[in-house]
Amino acid sequence: MTGIRKGMWVKYKGKLGIANSIDGDTAEVHLVDERGLTTLVIPAAAVASLTQAAFADIPKPRRPDAGLARKLGYEVI
Amino acid sequence: MTLLVPNNGEGDFLAYALNKSAPENVVLRLCQNNITPSETDVAATYTEATWTGYAALTLTGASWTIVEGAPTEASYAQQIFTSTAGAQSQNNYGYYLTRATSGRIAWAERFSDGPYQIVNNGDQIKVTPKITLD
Numbered sequence: 764m765t766g767i768r769k770g771m772w773v774k775y776k777g778k779l780g781i782a783n784s785i786d787g788d789t790a791e792v793h794l795v796d797e798r799g800l801t802t803l804v805i806p807a808a809a810v811a812s813l814t815q816a817a818f819a820d821i822p823k824p825r826r827p828d829a830g831l832a833r834k835l836g837y838e839v840i
Numbered sequence: 841m842t843l844l845v846p847n848n849g850e851g852d853f854l855a856y857a858l859n860k861s862a863p864e865n866v867v868l869r870l871c872q873n874n875i876t877p878s879e880t881d882v883a884a885t886y887t888e889a890t891w892t893g894y895a896a897l898t899l900t901g902a903s904w905t906i907v908e909g910a911p912t913e914a915s916y917a918q919q920i921f922t923s924t925a926g927a928q929s930q931n932n933y934g935y936y937l938t939r940a941t942s943g944r945i946a947w948a949e950r951f952s953d954g955p956y957q958i959v960n961n962g963d964q965i966k967v968t969p970k971i972t973l974d
Contacts, residue, residue: 770844770879781876783950784842793876793950799885800874801933801950827880831847835879 772816772837775808779820785810799825843949843971844877852944865940868919868967869896870932874955877948883938886948891958893924898940899969911974923963931955935967947971 767773771782773792780794783804790813792805799822818832818839826832829839845853855861873887888896897919906914933955936948956965 768879769842770846770877772878772880781878783844783876795876801876821880825878825880825885827847827882831880835847 766815766836767810767813771835772821773813774816774820775805775813779816779822780805782813795822797822843947844879844881845947846877846879846881846945848882848944849946852939852942852946863901864942865898865900866937866946867896867898867940868935868937868969870894870921870935870965870967871948872930872932874931874933875948876950877934877936881945881948883936883943883945885945886936889921889930889932889958891923891925891928891930893922894958895921897921899937911972913970913972916969918966918968921965921967923958923961926959926961928958928960928963930958932958932965937969 767782769782769785773780773782775792778794780792782790783793784791788810789807790810792808793801794803796802815836818829818837833839856863870889871886872889875886899916904914904916934950937946939946
């Protein structure tokens with residue numbers, strides 16, 4: 764159980780993305796740029812290879828307030 | 841395609857279901873920025889379409905059809921956005937719904953085979969709203 768959920772900001776091979784959908788052990792991950800816009804779709808990433816991103820990783824234009832981020836499990840330093 | 845209910849939308853769903861807040865109609869909008877919905881999104885995350893002929897569409901509560909089952913499904917008649925001018929060039933990456941009064945986001949979905957580009961007079965984008973719970 765990794766705790767990865769749909770819509771979560773994740774890290775995949777060091778890159779930032781969003782878990783767009785999850786189907787069993789794989790997830791469709793949409794990588795994003797520094798503005799939070801989609802740059803590449805990874806159709807079947809292993810869920811086990813994903814980690815929840817940190818608050819600071821989320822692009823500024825799409826970053827929530829720190830309080831909400833904490834509630835959603837994002838590490839806020 | 842599967843839609844995403846961001847955190848704001850989840851809160852509103854519960855508030856309406858438990859009679860903590862008065863429910864509102866939702867407004868269907870197209871977005872022109874290349875967004876994949878995330879759980880932290882707010883309405884301002886999305887840049888609304890601006891092509892000629894485009895107008896957001898209010899979906900009234902009484903016009904939804906709800907069928908209980910596995911899953912229980914709420915559906916709405918197909919909505920059509922129609923261009924009224926040529927020589928346009930605007931990509932539409934998905935749709936999102938906001939609350940009619942508060943403006944808070946309800947849910948969003950990226951077109952899995954998008955973007956749909958509006959170019960010509962008469963170009964259309966059709967969306968059939970549907971949401972299920974199980």
